[in-house]
Structure formats: C-alpha cells, structure tokens
Amino acid sequence: MDITGRKLFVKALQDEGVDTIFAYPGGMIIDIVDELYKTEGMHVVLPRHEQALVHEAEGYARATGKVGVCLVTSGPGATNAITGIADAHYDSIPLVVFTGQVPQNLIGNDAFQEVDIVGMTRSITKYGVTVKDRKDLGKTIKMAFQIATTGKPGPVVIDIPKDIQAKAGNPEYPDHVDIRGYKPNETVHIGQLKKAYKMLRHAKRPLILAGGGVNIAGAGDLLVDFAEKMQIPVVTTIMGKGAMPTDHVLYIGNSGMHGKYASNKAISECDVLFSIGTRFNDRITGDLNEFAPHAKIIHVDIDAASISRNVVVDVPITADAKLALEKLTEYVDEPMDTSKWMSQIMKWDDEHPLEMRRDRGLCPQVIMEEINRAFPQGVVVTDVGQHQMWATQYIDMPAGKKFITSGGLGTMGFGFPAALGAKIGCPDKPVVCITGDGGFQMNMQEMAMAITEKLPVTICILNNYYLGMVRQMQQIFYGKRYEITYLGKDLDESGKCAVNADSEPEYAPDFVKWAESYGAKGIRVRDVSEVRGALEEAAKATDAPVVIEFMVASEEIVLPMVKGGNPISEMILK
C-alpha cells in the first residue's frame, strides 16, 4: 500500500536507527513535523536558531560516532544552517541535513521562503540534491546516509519540496543503494605500506603527525600501539588531539601555529615524517617551503585529493587510518632505537615548555588545569579563539576522553551548541564547554534549549572583554590599535576601547544574571582561589547548565605563536 512522503521520511529515519533529530519548524516542513508528532521513540530537539541546530547535531555526531540528523525549513531556515554545514564539511562530520522546499510548481518563481539551498551548499557538502519525484525519496534518503557516513564523512543536504512530502508512493525504504560514482576507499596498497615501513625503519629521527582522521577512524589505540612498538614520538594537529593520551611518554604535543615549541622543532628537524589523517592545513604547516625541510614524508589519508595537494609527499597512501595502522603494525618486528632523538625532543621541551605567567591576575592556564582536575573524563568542547588554543595546549586527554572543537572552519558560536549536542548524545558523560565571551554570545540563545532539555553542562566563559584572538594580532602586529575587538561598555568619546588594565571594565551582558534569568546557575570567578570551588559547584548540577564566568587577564596572549605564512620553526615565544 502506498504511503505519503512524510510517512516514508519517518520510516527511513527509524530504519536508519535515528532516535534523535534536531529540528526547527516552518511552513515547508510542517507536514514532516506533524508526522514526527505521531512518532514514538523519536527525540525531537528544538534549538533556537538553525546555525546552532547544526552545531548541536555536529556535537552529537562527534560525541556518539553516529550521524547527526537535522531538519530545517526552506529559505531562511536553510540559509541559517549553512555555516554549520560548512563547519561539518571542513571537519568531516557525518550529517544528514533535510531542508524543506517550496512545492515544485513554485520553484523558480522567487516564492516566499524559496532559496536554491542545494546550489548554495554545493561546495560545502559531500552531496546535495532536491528530490524531484516521490518515487526517488526513499532511495535518495538512503544515499544520503550512505554517503554521509562512509569514506571521509561529511554533510549531505537533501532538499524535499512540500508536494513530495504529501504525495503518496512506494512505501519501501531500501537497505542499500548502488551509487556508481561513489567508491569510498576501503583498501590499502600493501606495496606502499611496505615502502613506508622501510622508510621509517631506516630513519634516525622519525616522527608521527596524527590528525583528526585518526580520531574519526577510531584508530587511537592502534596509533599508540604502533608508536610504542616502533618507539616513534607523536605530535598531533588540534583535530588529532586525544588520538594518543597526552600523558604518554611518546607524546610531545600539538603542532602548528600555536603548537608546542618541541613539536614544531621536531617537525622541522625530523628525517621521516609519518603523517596520518591530516590534510596539511596551513595552520599546521606554516610556510610550505620550510615545512619538515629535512624529512621524507609519508602521507596516509582516506581522501586521495588531500594527498600531495599542499605538501608534496614521498610515499602517498590512500587509506582509512584504522586499516593502514592495522596492516602496518603487522610488519613491526622490533623497536627502533630513538632514545637519542627522544632526548633531543625532551631537551627542546625543557628549553621552552608550555607555561604561562601566573602573576597577571586569573591565569587561563590555571583554569585549564582545574578543568583537568574536575573533568578527568567525559567530553571537552571548545569554541573558537584564544581559549580554544589554550584548551588545545593544556587540556589533558587520557584514553577515552573526547575533545570537540571547530578546527577547519574556525566557527565562533560553535562551542556552546556543540556541547549541548554532545550532552544529548552522551547524557551519562560529564560535558564541559570552554568558550570565550565573544564566541559564546554568538549562540547564547541555546540556553533556552538547554533548560528545556535539562542538560547539566558546565560552561566556562573565559571573559577577557575582548575578541582575544584578533586583539592578540592587533597587540603584536598592529600597534595595539584595538579597533572593534573590545566588547566592554566603557568606550572613549571616539568609540574606541578605553579599557584600564588595572580595573575590571563594565561589561554587557552580566553573564551571571543572564544565566539566572533562564533558571540556570551563574558563578563569577575573579580569583585563582575560587576556580576549584566553582567547578565543583558546577559539577553538582543535575538538570540545567551552570555558567562560570572567569574574569581573566585582559591582554593575555597565546604563545608560542607562528605568524601566518612564516615557517613553523620561527616561533614567537615571549
């Protein structure tokens, strides 16, 4: 018996095992929304803005390993979602985003709330299509889930016109669809692996650079095993953070623009660089001509297009990180003697360890250390900016802990909603969101959703009254001309920043009162002595977020720092 498109939509989600969907209603998806009302066992989350909606689905997907499912209406609902879709694209997060569309007879008429969302998102999705025929609906949804979750994961947009939702047709949802143009790589070239192994074996100063691909593939344990068996030190990108426990003896730290001195030195001095699951983003490489200048480079990535794009490599291997490491570990016979190399790296680390001055008020490093103490496990989510870099530098990552951040797109406003999505996906794990006063304000409306969903998430706002990352650049490279980076209230007559470093500036909003207005708890921390107590207090929450506003020193900067386009060996250290 034929069923309506909207009924098939729900059946498809159920067959895919989807039990949580992030949805914001509107005229062009009201039929599907109505169907969800009648569906049991489907948790429909109502965010307060579609950008945040997609970030929530991203946080959910990252924390659970499942696909994040989004449902938004046509026009502004769809365009609001674009930033989130782009974020998921750059960080390879599996999402299926359903957008409502005006009925087909109105498409092209500039109808009310009509946009060509498939056209707009073409360059930031793995796949996107408007369903033009009811008979294709089931097949198209199946394709979306297959494409989003296999190979290099990513977002897929499925645009469903209103008439398709209402139209009756085939009730079947297929188990599998053959897609002739889509062949995710499921093998690894053994010859190349052997070549890579031989190259590593003969190295004097070998180094592993692990990226987000290792985390996505769930290959962290294999990486640790391989590194241990070979005795090769490991550095990570920020997306690769957590691939190896940060207290591991072979783990050095993050690399790149704000990476550790020893990590960047190790890359610059190694003779064989085994890179896995990274696309050699410019924030990692700095000046490409000076990147790993003494090294032969092995590059394992699931995406053939990521190989030899930015960095020309000696041994390219197109493969999933997990499969490659599994096979590679089979060859290992005995450990290499890397003790001299390791002690050189340790020496660099001793020369310039990660350390912040603690005499300038509430020090971000202290906050990170206390967060480590309060959250030894669970999920750490960051927003984008200085606090994010401090988190990537100082947050401890034992095995099993998750670190979620917007790495590729660097989307301010990501952190808070992503943390809420992570908590929805992992209600039994503690979730802490580390954010800045700027980024937090970009999606703070989600507090309403957090309250209605009863989500006890600890939100740590590092308030330095500035858009700190940009201000840091103004501070160092632009003569402290703090144009439009000051977020406090006390501007001078010309509208410029008038902050006095010795006193706490006036700030809007008052985050404590703001939190309380939602029925959440707010705590303000001004002194180092209050940090631990505040985090302990927050951990007691059971059914609502707790906002802790840390009044940190206003002109603190993230160090080390590599100026954009410079070699990563040239670090600003003071």
Place this chain on the structure above:
Amino acid sequence: MASKMKNRWIALYVENQVGVLAKVSGLFSGKSYNLQSLTVGTTEQDDVSRMTICVTSDDVTFEQIKKQLNCMVEVIKVMDLTDVPIHMKEILFAKIKKLDCLQKQEVYQIANVFDQGGSVEITDIGEDSILMECMLTERRNNELIALLKKQFKHVEVVRGGAVAIESISTSCR
C-alpha cells in the same frame, strides 16, 4: 617546483542530472582553476552525460583537479586525454560581413585552404556576407579566426568548444 602551465584535456562521464554541470563548473571557479572550455552532451546511455574539459594548469594542479572530480558523487569516471591519441573536433561558425566581390572570393580561397574533406563549408551567403561552417581542431579554428580577423573588419564568430574521443588505431590528435 611548479611545472609548466599547459593545456590539458579531460573526458568526464557524469550523471545526466540537474545541477551536475553547475557542480563541475563550480569546482573550477571555486578553486580558481583555469577552465578553457567545457562541452557536455548525452551519451549512448540516456542517464549518462559526457563532458570534454580543457584546463590550463601545471602538473600538480592538474592532478588535484582530477582527484577533486573523482571525489564527486555525480562523477562516474574521469579520463585524462592529455597524452593519449584522440580525435578532437570543434564546431565553429564564422560570419564575415560587409564584403566586396573580391573579398568574397578571398573568403572562398581561405575556406578551400582550411578544408580537409568537407570540414569547412560555405553554408550561407548574402549580398555582402558569407557564413562559414568549420569542423576543425581547436588549434586550427584558432588559426582560422586569427586569419579572418586579420583580413576582414567585420567577423562574427561562435564556437562550440572541443569534443574529443580516444582513437581506435591511429596515433594522431
């Protein structure tokens, strides 16, 4: 490190669907690849289209372009025609206007010289205008246009972009 910029040819089998042309061409604009020509038409299979694409690029960029095209769900197969024997032709219409009698004769002579067994025809003629239809290689068409522009003031040209197919036995291009 960067190798020489030169023209390179790709044949592409794609899904015959709305939006695929936009996606493929969008790749070239979005990533600043230097697209020279792109033609598309249906094939012996109703649901498959074939594109012939010419880009100007260095080796590294060209490798990247092929990989990026391969990534697309809608792309079924990418074939590099740069260094393989192919047959390639491009249609060209050239309308030469405001000609006197002598000039008309000259157009006929040029057509004769460029003609290789029917590949250049005079398909229409008026009091002072001649329409030339050419089915030549892209390079030959370039040469013809250059010559016409040199000899005559009023030349209107429309060209279709090259289509190419792999040779069966010959090694010519």
